[in-house]
Amino acid sequence: xxxxxxxQEIVDDIASMSREEKLExxxxxxxxxxxxxxRFQEERSKMEPVPECMTPVFIIAExxxxxxxxxxxxxxxxxxxxxxxxxxxxxxxxxxxxEEIISVPADxxxxxxxxxxxxxQRINGFIGVLAHMKQAAVKAGAG
Amino acid sequence: xxxxxxxxxxxTEWVAQHLNDPNVRIIESDEDPLLYAIGHIPNxxxxxxxxxxxxxxxxxxxxxxxxxxxxxxLGITNDTTVVFYGxxxxxxxCYALWLFQYYGHQxxxxxxxxxxxxxxxxxxxxxxxxxxxxxxxKAKEADQSIRAFRNDxxxxxxxxxxxxxxxxxxxxxxxxxxxxxxxxxxxxxGGHIPGAVNIPWAMAVNEADSTFKSADELKKLYEGKxxxxxxxxxxxxxxxxxxxLTWFVLKYxxxxxxxxxYDGSWTEWGNLVDAPIEK
Numbered sequence: 001x002x003x004x005x006x007x008q009e010i011v012d013d014i015a016s017m018s019r020e021e022k023l024e025x026x027x028x029x030x031x032x033x034x035x036x037x038x039r040f041q042e043e044r045s046k047m048e049p050v051p052e053c054m055t056p057v058f059i060i061a062e063x064x065x066x067x068x069x070x071x072x073x074x075x076x077x078x079x080x081x082x083x084x085x086x087x088x089x090x091x092x093x094x095x096x097x098x099e100e101i102i103s104v105p106a107d108x109x110x111x112x113x114x115x116x117x118x119x120x121q122r123i124n125g126f127i128g129v130l131a132h133m134k135q136a137a138v139k140a141g142a143g
Numbered sequence: 144x145x146x147x148x149x150x151x152x153x154x155t156e157w158v159a160q161h162l163n164d165p166n167v168r169i170i171e172s173d174e175d176p177l178l179y180a181i182g183h184i185p186n187x188x189x190x191x192x193x194x195x196x197x198x199x200x201x202x203x204x205x206x207x208x209x210x211x212x213x214x215x216x217l218g219i220t221n222d223t224t225v226v227f228y229g230x231x232x233x234x235x236x237c238y239a240l241w242l243f244q245y246y247g248h249q250x251x252x253x254x255x256x257x258x259x260x261x262x263x264x265x266x267x268x269x270x271x272x273x274x275x276x277x278x279x280x281k282a283k284e285a286d287q288s289i290r291a292f293r294n295d296x297x298x299x300x301x302x303x304x305x306x307x308x309x310x311x312x313x314x315x316x317x318x319x320x321x322x323x324x325x326x327x328x329x330x331x332x333g334g335h336i337p338g339a340v341n342i343p344w345a346m347a348v349n350e351a352d353s354t355f356k357s358a359d360e361l362k363k364l365y366e367g368k369x370x371x372x373x374x375x376x377x378x379x380x381x382x383x384x385x386x387x388l389t390w391f392v393l394k395y396x397x398x399x400x401x402x403x404x405y406d407g408s409w410t411e412w413g414n415l416v417d418a419p420i421e422k
Contacts, residue, residue, distance in 0.1 A: 027180050078230060080177035119193040 003108055004100045007092025014088075014112040022117040026084030033087045036074040044074055055079040055125070057086060059132050061140035068095040069137045081118055085126040089133060098141035102134050144358045147398025151391070152355070153226055153252050155261050161226075162186050168223050168275075172239035173230045173258070174384070182268030184228065184261060188217045188275065192235050192384065196242055204406075210246045211282045218275025221248070228254035228261065232345070232353040238387040241404055245290060247283025253391065259353040289390070291377045291403035293411060293418075296336065300419070305374040306339035307365075309389045310381060310409065315341040317422045330413030336379070337421040340368045344385040347392045361397055372399045379405035379412070 003011065014022060036044060036058065044058050058074035071090045075083045093101055106127050114123055146152065161167045162185050169187040171179050176191040183189065190196055195213060198205055205213065219225060225243060229236035233253055240251045254261070262268070291299070299306060313319045317333030335341070346364055348355055355361070370376060376393060378386040383406030390404040412418055 023177065023180065027177055030177065031181070078178065079175050080181055081175045084177065 003104060004093060004096045006095075007089075007104065007108070010088055010092050011108065011112055014114075019116050022112075022114065026117070027080060028084075029087035029091070030077075030080035030084035033073065033075070033083050033090070036072055040072055040074075055082040057082065057125075057129055057132065059129070059136045061133065061136035063140045064095070067097060069098060069101055069140055070094050071133055071136065081122055082125060082129075085114075085118070085122065086129050089126075089130060093133065098137050101137045104130065104134075106130065144362065146358050146396045148395040151252050151395040152255050154255050155264055155266060158184065158226060158228070158254050158261075159266060166222070166224055167226060168217060168219050169226045169228070169254075170217070170239065171229055171258070172227055172235040174235050175230060178230055178258065180270070182270060185267055185269045185271075186273050187228075188273065190217075190239050192238055196239065204242055204245070207246060207282045207285065210242075211280045214243075214248070214280035214282070215278045216275070218278055219248075219280055220278045221281060223250070225251045226254055227251065228257045230258045232259070232348045232388065233257040234344075234384045234388050237391040238384045241289065241387040241390060245286050247286060256352050256354040263352060288401070289394075289403055291379075291405040291407075293405075293407055293415065295403065296377060296379075296405055296407075296412070297418075299375075299377050300336065300338060303338060305370055305376050306336055307368075307370055307376060307378045307386075307389060307393075308335045308339040308341050308380070309344040309378055309386045310335075310341070311343050311345075312341060314381065314409070315339075317420075330381075330409050332413045332420055334413070334420040334422040335409075336412055337419050339379070339421075340370065342368050342370065342389070344380070344388050347389065355392065355396055358396060361392060365393065365397065372397065374399075375401040375403075377403045377405050379408040381409045382406070383408045 014025060017025060040060050043060060047056065047058050055075060060072050062070045064070050071094055073086055073090060075086055109123070109126065158169060169184055171183050171187050171189050172192065173179060176193070179189040196204060225248060227236035227240050236253055236257055240253060243251045308315050315335045319333065342365065347361060376399060378389045378393070380386040383404055386408060387404050390402050393399045393402045
């Protein structure tokens with residue numbers, strides 16, 4: 001499987017880390033996630049509330065001038081694990097073409113061995129975020 | 144009326160006054176364990192339900208010996224007052240307290256309001272991880288009177304004794320398994336255990352600051368749904384974390400003598416072959 005270059009680098013990087021380094025890296029990703037640009041706040045306010053136990057994840061994608069897709073996310077700061085995982089995806093996929101994004105396999109994360117650092121529930125959520133991002137990219141790519 | 148056992152609850156101010164009390168160990172237990180690394184109450188230790196409280200192999204809690212090791216590492220003696228707090232209205236703080244009591248550490252309390260209230264009051268959060276002098280903690284044999292296994296649930300069903308399903312209404316009705324893009328933590332069937340009443344955990348806490356509701360409000364809430372002190376009650380949710388909050392409320396705030404937490408919860412029952420389900 002061929003992953004987009006940035007995503008592949010992140011996967012390789014995390015794969016080589018100890019459990020503690022993985023956690024530190026997730027925190028760093030969580031803390032550097034940019035705030036949602038103001039121009040998306042209206043869209044954000046229309047998001048349906050998600051049932052408890054789940055972290056609300058707002059995702060919007062835009063097609064840039066060069067045809068690449070840019071993702072903008074809004075995830076509460078009280079959920080650093082979800083922010084960190086989602087931030088891996090935006091860092092790995094921002095600027096990629098629609099084709100590259102939709103061909104990321106759902107099991108791409110396996111080599112990172114994240115399950116030693118976070119629970120399976122989180123990993124399920126992570127796959128859910130990827131599926132959401134693909135949908136958002138399709139929507140943006142068609143627009 | 145006041146809480147039946149107010150000694151199991153402390154407020155944020157009490158914690159602020161006891162940050163360096165050698166007889167007190169403050170422990171953060173979160174749904175999202177990275178929160179501790181981002182900032183925690185000064186001198187607080189951390190436990191994580193997934194990496195420190197669960198058995199690494201089996202679906203179970205750490206063994207008595209592993210628990211002793213954990214408590215010793217955190218510098219806890221059998222006389223230490225352990226105070227738990229956490230995110231999400233103290234779900235996992237209650238879960239940790241329940242597990243500490245399972246292994247006989249009765250002297251455990253919850254900081255009312257948890258992380259949310261501490262943050263709302265602009266109290267300090269630090270990143271320094273404290274080091275503690277190790278102790279040699281001695282745990283008791285597991286107290287099965289506060290934990291229900293599936294066989295206890297079958298017996299409960301047969302005897303038509305009360306059960307509380309503390310999940311959200313849509314999980315109770317079985318709708319939630321079908322949410323698009325949100326793979327659920329593995330149950331193949333949706334619904335609830337027949338006869339269980341639905342009292343979502345959140346109804347026991349004040350939305351504004353995550354503190355517990357008053358004793359009068361709680362009494363009305365549970366007794367209004369026929370969950371009464373004389374009943375032998377089993378509470379469950381999906382993995383046993385939200386129901387440990389309800390367990391805490393029933394056992395210590397309302398003083399019900401017999402309350403068990405079924406930690407197998409829906410992720411076990413919803414996967415059991417031949418187990419009855421109601422929708």
